[in-house]
Amino acid sequence: MSRRSLFALLAFAALSARAAPVPGVFHGTPLSLGPGLPVCAKATFDPRLAEGGGRVLILDAANAGDEQAIRMSEAVVVRRGGLSSRAAAASRRHGIPAVSLGQGRWDAAAPALYLDEPSFGNTLTASGIEYRPVIGSEERTLREGDAVIVDAANGRVTLVPAAEAESRVAAAQAARAYDGMRDSQALERWLIDGPADGRGAALLAELVPRATAGAMPADDLNRVRRAAERSLPASGREAMRRAEGLAFARASRDAKRRAEDCRSDADVATDPAALERLADEARAAAEGVAAVARMLALPDGGAAAAARACRDAALRRAKSRASKTATFAEAAAAGGADRPEGADLPANGWALFVESSGLSEWLARTLDDSSLGLRRKSERVRERIMAAKLDPRSATGVAAVANAAGPVLVNGEDAVIRASGAEDVLERVKEVWAASWAPGPLGARQRAGRGLAYDGRIRIERIAQADVSGLVFSRDPGSGRRERLLVEAAPGSLDGIVSGDAPTEAYALDRATGRELAPRSGAGAAALSPERLARVARLARALDAWKGAGVEAAFSFTGGRLIAHSARPLEAPRPLLPLNDPFSPRPEAGFLNIRPVGR
Numbered sequence: 001m002s003r004r005s006l007f008a009l010l011a012f013a014a015l016s017a018r019a020a021p022v023p024g025v026f027h028g029t030p031l032s033l034g035p036g037l038p039v040c041a042k043a044t045f046d047p048r049l050a051e052g053g054g055r056v057l058i059l060d061a062a063n064a065g066d067e068q069a070i071r072m073s074e075a076v077v078v079r080r081g082g083l084s085s086r087a088a089a090a091s092r093r094h095g096i097p098a099v100s101l102g103q104g105r106w107d108a109a110a111p112a113l114y115l116d117e118p119s120f121g122n123t124l125t126a127s128g129i130e131y132r133p134v135i136g137s138e139e140r141t142l143r144e145g146d147a148v149i150v151d152a153a154n155g156r157v158t159l160v161p162a163a164e165a166e167s168r169v170a171a172a173q174a175a176r177a178y179d180g181m182r183d184s185q186a187l188e189r190w191l192i193d194g195p196a197d198g199r200g201a202a203l204l205a206e207l208v209p210r211a212t213a214g215a216m217p218a219d220d221l222n223r224v225r226r227a228a229e230r231s232l233p234a235s236g237r238e239a240m241r242r243a244e245g246l247a248f249a250r251a252s253r254d255a256k257r258r259a260e261d262c263r264s265d266a267d268v269a270t271d272p273a274a275l276e277r278l279a280d281e282a283r284a285a286a287e288g289v290a291a292v293a294r295m296l297a298l299p300d301g302g303a304a305a306a307a308r309a310c311r312d313a314a315l316r317r318a319k320s321r322a323s324k325t326a327t328f329a330e331a332a333a334a335g336g337a338d339r340p341e342g343a344d345l346p347a348n349g350w351a352l353f354v355e356s357s358g359l360s361e362w363l364a365r366t367l368d369d370s371s372l373g374l375r376r377k378s379e380r381v382r383e384r385i386m387a388a389k390l391d392p393r394s395a396t397g398v399a400a401v402a403n404a405a406g407p408v409l410v411n412g413e414d415a416v417i418r419a420s421g422a423e424d425v426l427e428r429v430k431e432v433w434a435a436s437w438a439p440g441p442l443g444a445r446q447r448a449g450r451g452l453a454y455d456g457r458i459r460i461e462r463i464a465q466a467d468v469s470g471l472v473f474s475r476d477p478g479s480g481r482r483e484r485l486l487v488e489a490a491p492g493s494l495d496g497i498v499s500g501d502a503p504t505e506a507y508a509l510d511r512a513t514g515r516e517l518a519p520r521s522g523a524g525a526a527a528l529s530p531e532r533l534a535r536v537a538r539l540a541r542a543l544d545a546w547k548g549a550g551v552e553a554a555f556s557f558t559g560g561r562l563i564a565h566s567a568r569p570l571e572a573p574r575p576l577l578p579l580n581d582p583f584s585p586r587p588e589a590g591f592l593n594i595r596p597v598g599r
Helices: 005-015 064-072 087-094 162-181 184-191 199-212 218-231 232-266 272-296 304-322 326-333 347-356 360-368 374-387 397-404 425-435 437-448 495-499 530-548
Strands: 025-027 029-032 040-044 055-059 075-078 098-100 103-107 113-121 125-126 130-133 134-143 147-151 156-159 342-344 406-409 414-419 459-462 469-475 483-492 507-509 551-556 561-569
Touching: 029 075, 029 087, 040 075, 040 162, 055 064, 064 087, 064 437, 075 087, 075 147, 087 098, 087 437, 134 342, 147 162, 162 184, 162 199, 184 199, 184 218, 199 218, 199 232, 218 232, 232 272, 232 304, 232 561, 272 304, 326 530, 326 561, 347 360, 347 397, 360 374, 374 425, 374 437, 397 425, 397 507, 406 425, 406 495, 414 425, 414 495, 469 495, 469 530, 483 495, 483 530, 495 551, 507 530, 530 551, 530 561
Parallel strands: 040 055, 055 075, 075 098
Antiparallel strands: 025 156, 029 098, 040 147, 103 113, 113 134, 125 130, 147 156, 342 459, 406 414, 406 459, 469 483, 469 551, 483 507, 551 561
16 A cells, blocks of 8 residues: 555544544534535624625624625624524525534624634543533633634634635635536636645645535546646645545535435435435435545545445435425425415516516626626626516516505525505515525525526515414524424414524424424413424425425414415535536636635
């Protein structure tokens, strides 16, 4: 075995074992998974600066005016806030990773966040179990401009050491720019044109997880690796191999966990379309893990085999199911819930709005414009949507106004917005459409190769009096794990939850029975009974099986009636790259101006 392979295997084994505490790492509650990959960027406490893009927004707790800042951030970290808080709801709506630390001392004047980092003693053994006791704590300070890594899937926020900050942030910007254009030549130029120290290791730490997840072709990764090796001295190449080995260990471990969850999804999913999506995602994951493992000469811990098992199970089950795709109403009914009173707007409403506003060709040109980063594209599209007129005499306009005699919820794919009535419902419809062109949803569609594939379906729902309303998460909204259900609820109708203003009560439930697993926390006013919790759990399981993925579902109780308002995936769509098909089309490569404006 070569020295390189031996070193990589040792690094992989070290990461696969129980990890020792790492300085500068703080664990919190995942609020939003986002694209599912860790994000590295400079921190800012200033929402106005965050609106410019490319930053991790640090908040004590989100306010009503922070929506735009959250929308444009790479990630969000809050000191306090639960799953139905403004920060959580906005982050999930826009596909932004978010973590609530649940600790620390907030200093708005500095600005700074002071965190207590535990100090660990020597390793001890008790009953055959090794552990390191906490012997004290040390205060760490997060300040404006510090580099941080937000790993929402694991609820982890890492303060990057100052010596590594510049290279890590620059590499993350380069990797995000690659996500938009798939131009590996630009990454090669970036490696060659800049200072060599730390660049290769930092860039490979960003790219290996992408390739492992199937979001980057293995050929592109290999090309960048060769360029990095050519640009680095021997000491730099060793650091790069260490970084890529550690990154692959983490990525393959996460891939195996997702594949195991995927197999469970395939066994219970009821919708043929969901099963086909599971098979496609598992195929991409299996190919990505296997290709990177071969390239790095590292074991994958069984991740590729687990993904192939999910693919095969999903395909077998898809063949045994009826070809008809179930609707949300049918899935909700299977979970024992009714739909709220309301009406769907015409299915072609978005397409006709685009055509009548002269946006069709303009949208295609804007998304294809390689001189614009994702945020600039998003900003331009949303501005054009809001500036265009939705004709009240159109079929969509007539239907929207007719169904908005009083306060209503305008319910779309990526947003639920309250309208006061007929006087503002058309503007709220445009806002819901525009929300699906925010950086998060747009980036997810582009990574999946379907940037323009948006149908703009909208439902207008009457806001009725309810005893209690809330959100149920069929899986952990940060990690995607399925061991338990999470519920946040508040008295009254759903618009209080949608606004993020209602004090909520939180529940952790057994997935199968709906029984509470831990003492409830929060405002203490919702008081969902055990019978109601069991019904919410049944609804969550039914919607999870319908989607074949974790969902965030909004619900209300009115007397004995359970109402299901909406169900949205917890995780952004995973890219499906044609890794093994040389004849499949690839995005056209062009010059890529690497700068902190593209996600």
